[in-house]
Amino acid sequence: MLQTEALPPEVRLVSNQHGRRFLQIEHPAVQACIALQGAHIIECIPAGQPPLLWMSPMDPCKPGTALRGxxxxxxxxxxxxxxxxxxxxxxxSDWQLLEARADSTSVHLVLxxxxxxxxxxxxxxxxxxxxEFTLGVALEIALTTTHTGTGPQRLSQALHSYLPVADIAKAEVTGLQGCCYIDKLNGATLTQQTAVRFDAEVDRIYFNHNADLQLRSRTDVLDIHREGSESVVVWNPWLEKSRHLSQxxxxxxxTMVCIEAANAGPDGRTLEPGSTHTLKTVISRTSSKQSR
Structure with a gap:
């Protein structure tokens, strides 16, 4: 792991009261926090903006647990x-920090x-x-896998992004109209006819799709861009499942919905020996793009 003394001043290694370790980022352009266990970003707040991510207020962030948000x-x-x-x-799993650097607009980390x-x-x-994380006015995450084995190996994966909304009943996801999806609640394969709206539990894998999406919530709009992804998972547990979820x-x-850049369902990949695949998501706010 990169030694603490080699970190730029915008990045600190800290521990919470339970002993879980985090990379705390304080930069003029962004405030963020990444747990070393899971390489799990739990906070990203571009300067002058609301948070880009949702994190459960009930999660104590104890070591050895999968975080909720x-x-x-x-x-x-x-x-x-x-x-x-x-x-x-x-x-x-505990990840190791390989690289950390900062410039005037962003912080770049590799684990x-x-x-x-x-x-x-x-x-x-x-x-x-x-x-790799690039943190600034937008949140960029790139997950790169290389197959070093001797035979073909299947890879399925997701960047399971929890995104904030003011009111799920008034939120919608646009950009999926006409796309087929697998409804994981009943196994049916259906076609999305309109924007995705929420009045009950939603758990879907949309496939054969790589275009950008937008999450619209009252006056707020989040843009979701994906690369190396022909599938996207949309999930909201609704009331009954929420009562049974930990943390x-x-x-x-x-106040949340998951929109996940993925290689899931029919989009699972088979990697040949020596081949590499990168799954990437970029989350940003429309208003911040227009102001740049």
Missing amino acids: GVPVCWPWFADERDGPAHGIART RLPQEDIARQLPDEGWTVKI FPDDGYR
């Missing part, structure tokens, strides 16, 4: 596609999942994986 890293499988922990091994951790948890597979308020569903 921010952007969990689902890797190298999504959901329960394979045996093992839900959403893969990345969320509860990797140590090879020994991958070998211990996936002894029959060969992977290297790193994640999640009963009414938490009212």
